[in-house]
Amino acid sequence: MAKYIGKRLIYMVITLALIATFTFFLMKILPGSPVASADKLSPEQRAVVEARYGLNEPLPVQYFNYMFGLVQGDLGISINQFKGAEVTDVILSRMGPSAQIGFQGMVLGTVLGILLGMIAALRQNTWVDYTSTFVAIVGISIPSFVFASLLQYWFGLKWELFPVALWKDGFMSSVLPSIALAMFPLATAARFIRTEMIEVLGSDYITLAKAKGASGSEIAFKHAFRNALIPLVTVLGPMAVSILTGSLVVEQIFAIPGIGEQFVKSIMVNDFSIIMGTTIFFSVFLIVIILLVDILYGVIDPRIRLSGGKS
Amino acid sequence: MKNSKIFWLLSLVLVLSAFLAACGGGDDTDTGTEAPEETEGTEEAGDLDSEQVLNLMETAEIPTMDISLAEDAVAFNIFNNVNEGLFRLDQENLAEPAIAEGEPEVSEDGLTYTFTLRDSNWSDGTPVTANDFVYSWQRSIDPATGSPYGAYMMAGSIVNATEIAAGEMEPTELGVTAVDEKTLEVQLERPVPYFMSLMAFPTFYPQNEAFITEKGDAYASNSENLIFNGPFTLNDWDGTGLTWSMQKNPEYWDAETVQLETINVDVVKEPATAVNLYNSGEKDRAGLSGEFAMQYANDENLVTELEPTVFYFKLNQERNGEENALSNVNIRQAIAKGFNKQDLVDVVLANGSLPANYLVPTEFTFDENNTDFRDVNGDLVEFNAEEAAEHWATGLEELGVEEVTLEILGGDTETAKNMDAYLKEQLETNLEGLTINLKAVPFGVRLELDEAQDYDIQTAGWGPDYQDPMTFIDLFVTGSAQNKMSYSNEEYDALVESAKGELTSDPAARWEAMAQAEKILLEDDAAIAPIYQRGLMSLQQPYVNGIVTHPFGGDYSYKWAYISGKE
Numbered sequence A: 001m002a003k004y005i006g007k008r009l010i011y012m013v014i015t016l017a018l019i020a021t022f023t024f025f026l027m028k029i030l031p032g033s034p035v036a037s038a039d040k041l042s043p044e045q046r047a048v049v050e051a052r053y054g055l056n057e058p059l060p061v062q063y064f065n066y067m068f069g070l071v072q073g074d075l076g077i078s079i080n081q082f083k084g085a086e087v088t089d090v091i092l093s094r095m096g097p098s099a100q101i102g103f104q105g106m107v108l109g110t111v112l113g114i115l116l117g118m119i120a121a122l123r124q125n126t127w128v129d130y131t132s133t134f135v136a137i138v139g140i141s142i143p144s145f146v147f148a149s150l151l152q153y154w155f156g157l158k159w160e161l162f163p164v165a166l167w168k169d170g171f172m173s174s175v176l177p178s179i180a181l182a183m184f185p186l187a188t189a190a191r192f193i194r195t196e197m198i199e200v201l202g203s204d205y206i207t208l209a210k211a212k213g214a215s216g217s218e219i220a221f222k223h224a225f226r227n228a229l230i231p232l233v234t235v236l237g238p239m240a241v242s243i244l245t246g247s248l249v250v251e252q253i254f255a256i257p258g259i260g261e262q263f264v265k266s267i268m269v270n271d272f273s274i275i276m277g278t279t280i281f282f283s284v285f286l287i288v289i290i291l292l293v294d295i296l297y298g299v300i301d302p303r304i305r306l307s308g309g310k311s
Numbered sequence B: 001m002k003n004s005k006i007f008w009l010l011s012l013v014l015v016l017s018a019f020l021a022a023c024g025g026g027d028d029t030d031t032g033t034e035a036p037e038e039t040e041g042t043e044e045a046g047d048l049d050s051e052q053v054l055n056l057m058e059t060a061e062i063p064t065m066d067i068s069l070a071e072d073a074v075a076f077n078i079f080n081n082v083n084e085g086l087f088r089l090d091q092e093n094l095a096e097p098a099i100a101e102g103e104p105e106v107s108e109d110g111l112t113y114t115f116t117l118r119d120s121n122w123s124d125g126t127p128v129t130a131n132d133f134v135y136s137w138q139r140s141i142d143p144a145t146g147s148p149y150g151a152y153m154m155a156g157s158i159v160n161a162t163e164i165a166a167g168e169m170e171p172t173e174l175g176v177t178a179v180d181e182k183t184l185e186v187q188l189e190r191p192v193p194y195f196m197s198l199m200a201f202p203t204f205y206p207q208n209e210a211f212i213t214e215k216g217d218a219y220a221s222n223s224e225n226l227i228f229n230g231p232f233t234l235n236d237w238d239g240t241g242l243t244w245s246m247q248k249n250p251e252y253w254d255a256e257t258v259q260l261e262t263i264n265v266d267v268v269k270e271p272a273t274a275v276n277l278y279n280s281g282e283k284d285r286a287g288l289s290g291e292f293a294m295q296y297a298n299d300e301n302l303v304t305e306l307e308p309t310v311f312y313f314k315l316n317q318e319r320n321g322e323e324n325a326l327s328n329v330n331i332r333q334a335i336a337k338g339f340n341k342q343d344l345v346d347v348v349l350a351n352g353s354l355p356a357n358y359l360v361p362t363e364f365t366f367d368e369n370n371t372d373f374r375d376v377n378g379d380l381v382e383f384n385a386e387e388a389a390e391h392w393a394t395g396l397e398e399l400g401v402e403e404v405t406l407e408i409l410g411g412d413t414e415t416a417k418n419m420d421a422y423l424k425e426q427l428e429t430n431l432e433g434l435t436i437n438l439k440a441v442p443f444g445v446r447l448e449l450d451e452a453q454d455y456d457i458q459t460a461g462w463g464p465d466y467q468d469p470m471t472f473i474d475l476f477v478t479g480s481a482q483n484k485m486s487y488s489n490e491e492y493d494a495l496v497e498s499a500k501g502e503l504t505s506d507p508a509a510r511w512e513a514m515a516q517a518e519k520i521l522l523e524d525d526a527a528i529a530p531i532y533q534r535g536l537m538s539l540q541q542p543y544v545n546g547i548v549t550h551p552f553g554g555d556y557s558y559k560w561a562y563i564s565g566k567e
Helices: A002-028 A043-052 A059-071 A087-122 A127-141 A144-158 A169-200 A204-211 A216-244 A248-253 A259-268 A272-300 B001-023 B073-082 B131-139 B151-153 B163-166 B211-217 B271-279 B291-293 B330-339 B341-349 B373-377 B387-399 B414-431 B441-451 B470-476 B488-501 B508-523
Strands: B052-057 B087-089 B096-099 B110-114 B176-180 B185-186 B234-235 B243-248 B262-267 B285-288 B302-315 B405-410 B435-439 B457-462 B528-540
Touching: A002 A272, A002 B414, A043 A204, A087 A127, A087 A169, A087 A216, A087 A248, A087 A259, A127 A169, A127 A248, A144 B271, A169 A216, A169 A248, A169 B508, A204 A216, A216 A272, A216 B441, A216 B457, A248 A259, A248 B234, A248 B271, A259 A272, B001 B087, B052 B285, B073 B234, B096 B341, B131 B151, B131 B163, B131 B176, B131 B211, B151 B163, B243 B405, B271 B291, B285 B291, B302 B330, B330 B387, B341 B414, B341 B528, B373 B508, B405 B414, B405 B441, B414 B435, B414 B457, B441 B457, B470 B488, B488 B508, B508 B528
Parallel strands: B052 B262, B405 B435, B405 B457
Antiparallel strands: B087 B096, B110 B185, B176 B185, B234 B243, B243 B262, B285 B528, B302 B457, B302 B528
């Protein structure tokens, strides 16, 4: 197991280096310049500003400088979004709120989704099933900005149950954005669990379990549910990353100082160091989650062996 | 089973918190039906609320609070409220002495200004001195600083600014000197008739050398590392966040005028969220864009401001090196008079904009007697379908054709597209034989096509760089960067030249020359066809009073604002 994880860690570093390299060169072919209002600067001043951020060097030199800094954990400084601010500070200050609403949304959505899916599967082709399917379809198809706006208007403005927007009232501020983010994982989880459960419930070993006199709940949870979880874990991993690292739309609607919105803006204004920093941050997150998912497989399904078959 | 426990716990928390929120929601304000009367200034202290707190929103973060490096509207607006220069724009948008104690002494040739500073302090209690201005201006012009506005504002006006920005001279050679602690002398390269209002622009504010040196790299990285000399101080800004506040600055020299104790600002980028926050009573003012402007057009708390930005048709007389129908003056005049601007602003734009029959905006510049330039030069090209049709007929005859096809190049925003579609319909109806093709492109592409002079008619707009009609008047002199439309008139060029040169010592004659130039440009030559001056609509709670809007520099002053009637 340790050997397996060690090997995976080495692959992770290589993956990360490749991602950083690709992003670096892709970013450099973006149209526009990170030096804002370059038209107002004289050529001399422009040269000074570019030199400050090392933009005057040939591209390969810039690349090696960046990678060298990266190895030492230095993500550089923001060029125009927050002039002179450390990228690390920008990411750290922005990831908290994103992570909080993301985590809450993820947990809420997955848990509710699993319940919904299980109930639907156990009561297949009854009104419970149809309702659950309907909720799942609605959750998948209504864009999050519509859902977020509705929540804001009714629960915030009209019924005054939660703050309309802004990140000022601690947990209360996070409720509506979390619910808005929960819809997608909820719908996805419900769909997957229902399909898988129905399939598993129809398999031979369940019939055997029934024949041996296992109780209904024992069959549902001990035998069916655990097997139904496997495909869900596969999709939940990457989904967790995209939600935990922030949703531009939900953050913007609820005026939350999150990282998703930050990332999109950095691309719009060519703030190279922020684009790189955020991309690398997201990548690390994604790679770690994928590793965790792989390890989880083994826990959920003993048939999946991570290494050599002897562990 | 574990999962469902978490679920129940979560729902319990949710339900509980919902109840808690409902309990806390009973503090709705009861604003009476009568709006308090508009009072100029702040002398009416009798009806002031005891809580002087203003809650505002911004649409973007603060990129930097370094006066030399800032270049965006958010930072400029804050500078205008937490710092102060020699002059400040007052409630009528006239430049009034601020850190300067009265008007400066001006030498006879108009090239040397001597300012005497009033006794005023930085927020740490140390005095603001003439050296703070010298340091600040030198820092902004020093190419090593990389200030976007330094050279832009100083080059060509202040002695040696151009050379220093080009790295040919030392920053210390800039034409600004501290004669003593309280006396500042400025040397100009040429007379600048609008120099006082320029002194209200953030680039010309003082900066505290001792403070900046002490803070080093940390300077301006958050509100702890800033120093102020204006009506308010900036607080609670962490350098990257979406929230900050301004507190009344007790060290400000005119602190007794300032009524507001606190201004809370949050960045809200989503227009719908801004309106919801306003409606919930959490925020006192919300800008209305697009569909919201129409939705709230009849709201009793609607406030409309006029921006000094004018939009117009550029009429290109020579597309890709070939003369076209627009080289005929009658054709141009027909187009300039051939569309109904009132309907455009009322129905199509519906955002508080005004029809523009002029180039220099209204409520923007004022002469020595505080007369608006617009009142001097009046309306120059009004909509008149009959006259337009006559010009059109004459033009077609002169060209020897019966039909003309022209292209309108415009922006690709919803507003721009709607406007251009309306203008096409108007022009085709009023001018028989005219066919208009619309071409909507992104801003960058439009600039490229403009540069290549590859268009017939272009909708373009312009906002001021300084508070003087000249920032608009000289746009279309022969060969200028904005004149990518082969317009040339010697008389107009000469008037602009003289207003920039020999007439600078004679404000009345200079004003007259600029008025004359505008007449030639619009009335005689119809070189461009003005369309509208942009307005901005906001919702503002009736208890908010005295926010002043400026056409130049920072957008708003809260120095004179106060809360009355909220309680």
